Structures are given as structure tokens and as C-alpha cells.
Amino acid sequence: MAGQKLKQALLPILGLLGFLLMWSIAANNVTTSLGKFPGPGAVITQFDNLYQEHVSERDKELAFYERQHKRNADRIAKDPNYVPKVRAYTGKETFLDQILTSLKTVLSGFILAAIIAIPLGIAIGLSHTLNQAINPIIQVFKPVSPLAWLPLVTMLVSALYVSDDPFFSKSFVNSLITVTLCCVWPMVINTSVGVASINQDWVNVSQVLRLPALTHVRKIVLPASIPAIFTGMRMSLGIAWMVLIAAEMLAQNPGLGKFVWDEFQNGSSQSLSRIMAAVIVIGLIGFLLDRAMLQLQRWLSWDKASAKR
16 A cells, blocks of 8 residues: 555656656757747746746835825825825736736636536436527537637627726636637536436436426436536636637737737747746646646535546
């Protein structure tokens, strides 16, 4: 048992060390127009630089508001009737800010998709007639890349989301809808398949007890189909994270995708290492999002074997 645990601990470490070694060797042998391809050391340096830039930007923001507060206090001292005005800080988004922006967008779009897709999937799984009516629509739009929808979404949001003081920025709404579109289909399909595959004996028990429709869904359908629902949710979240980064690059919406594109356009000697740092962060966040969904599945699912990986 102890040897098995030691093996499980060592194998990921050995795999990581092997990857870092191959990365270092490859980086030393690849030269681009901007210089050597960044190795692990250069990327680690950029992580520190990006954090220091964030700290510096927050210091500037604090100093900005302190100056406003002092200026307003002086005006009020001279004129008690003066109504102070506070302007928002408009400094550039740092790397950490853009990480938070992308996370907020992907989680918002994912939750919105779940609110739409899971009830729809349950309804399709329970009704053969509804499945026949909606399945062709799903099969037509499922293969369409969400990025193909992006120009249409942008035009619709610009035309319909008109406000002098919008609660959400248009760039956020564009990315949100794009993420929602890529999340809906896997969740709908997996949920409907899970519901349609429920053990017939459980359905018969529900019929014998004459459970109301909502009680049947809550007591029988949802618990039985949770493994399939979470499979669709995990697939959707992984796809959504990839699509969001691409959408942010294409539409220049705030987030990690825009950071990568801006660094590529910048073309400085540090751009490659900063892009590589962003790529690593994107991968790590995608991994953590999947692990979070897996842990949630373990808590909620009766079938623990379905949540082992």
C-alpha cells in the first residue's frame, strides 16, 4: 500500500520534470524573429514581472483615489455646499485583472447555459415527442463553432443592448453569449441521454406511488441522471474555457485572450515569454475548473465510481 502511494506521488513529479527538461532543450534550439523561444526560467521571470506590474497598478489606483479624496475634502472645507465627485480609475487591466475577467465571463456563461440546458434536457429525455421535434435543431446547430456566431452576436448586442449607463459592458455580454452557446449543446445532449436511460424499475415505482410530475423529476429523474448531467457540464466547461480565450482574441474583448493577442502584436523581446506564461495559466485554470466540477460531482452524485476521474 505504501509503495503504491509512493508511486502515485512520484509519477506526476517525474512526468513534470521530464516535460521541463524537454521544454528547456527545445527552447534552446528554437530561434524566432524575437529571439530564443522562452524556456522555463524566462517564463518564471515573467510571472514575477506580471505580479509586480499588478502591484504597481494597484498602487497607482490607490494614489489616484487618495488624491481625489484630498481634493474633495479641500473643496468641501472651502464650500460646504459642494457635492463631491468621484471619478473611476481608468488604468490598464493587469494580467491578474484579465484572469478575473475571463473567469467571471466563463462562469457566468456556464451558469446561464446550465439554467437553460438542464431543464430542456430533462424535458427532452422524458418526452419522446419533444425529442423528435427538437433533436434535428440540436444536430444542426451542435457542430457550429461558437466563434461563427460571434459576428452575429456582436451585431445583435450592439443593436438591442442600448443604454446610456449599461449594467454590463457590451464586450462582457458578447463573450457571455458566446460561452453560453458553446455550453448548451453538450449539456442538453448528455442530460437527455441520462434521463432517457433511467432504470425502468425506478420509473415503475414512481408510477405505482403516483408521484406528481415535479416530485418524479426531483426524487427519481435528477438523482438517477446526475452522472450524465455532470459529464455534460464538465465537457461544456472545458470547451467554454477554450472558446472564450479564442473569442477574446478575435473580438479584442477584455480577458486572457486579449492579453495574448496584445503581447503578440507588441512584438517585444519579452512577448514570447509573457505569452507562454499566459498559456500555462490558461491550462492550469482549465485543469482547476475541471477538478472543481469533479469534486462537485462527488458531493452530489450517488454513483461515486462515475466521479473518479
